[in-house]
Amino acid sequence: MNAEQRLAIFQRLAAAIPEPTTELRYSTPFELLIAVVLSAQATDKGVNKATAQLFPVANTPAAILALGEEGLREYIKTIGLYNSKGRNIIALCRLLLEQHGGAVPRTREALEALPGVGRKTANVILNTAFGAHTIAVDTHIFRVANRTGLAPGKNVLAVERGLEHTTPTAFLKDAHHLLILHGRYTCVARKPKCPQCPIADLCEYPDKTPATPA
Incomplete structure (x- = not known):
């Protein structure tokens, strides 16, 4: 995957998820x-x-x-x-x-x-x-990074370092939540929702879920 593909992926995710933030409720x-x-x-x-x-x-x-x-x-x-x-x-x-x-x-x-x-x-x-450009790799992000080809890695630290190195600078702050929400609701563990995925044509996952026949 090249830099242009990565940029397009994050641009599309940002368009699909306009308010990328945690779903945990907190005030401090x-x-x-x-x-x-x-x-x-x-x-x-x-x-x-x-x-x-x-x-x-x-x-x-x-x-x-x-x-x-x-x-x-x-x-x-x-x-x-x-x-x-x-x-x-x-x-x-x-x-x-x-x-x-x-x-x-x-x-x-x-x-x-x-x-x-x-x-x-x-x-x-x-x-x-605190707005730092860090990426906390959980099971969702680990899955998305490996499936899509964004940052393949055998363990969470490898994926974290890969994402920090290759994510376009403009998206480093929001990358964590863009990827986790994409993994939580679209690129799910079982039967990912590839027909509705905004980045399906850029994703390198070979076993995409086919569209349901009309």
Whole structure:
């Protein structure tokens, strides 16, 4: 795939998805951080349902610490792995207060030092909260990058580096959400919606879903 094809792909995705952003609901970088930590192996819809109850009660590190692990658990118990997530969030809040004055740090190193925060979560925060040109490769982006030929890679880090290197500069900020939303709703895991796909003619996937006969 050449640079012209990549540019055309992102131009078409941007036209099809005019407001590329996360589907997690948040109003501050801290709320986004908590939502992203909760979203691991969970749906955005499930996380939003839980945080709609949690955030009006506690949406700062100090307020969540005041809830304690047991109190927090009551709000997040509908989410998978809620016990370990709860422990991580309590420890994360404590570290934010002790080392960052309660603010969410703006560097990858500081974010990844927080309990429950790995490279993918750090990338989401840097991109979505602070506008950095990072791409958090989840299962959707990994699939789209490999299927289309945008940035083939055997692991998420290879795909991330490939996308950061080859994505047109104008689309680096929005690439993360353009690709994840395309993967979530069009280039789905089973039976991708190729007949309705805006980039089907540019995509290098050899097993495209055929159009349904009229």
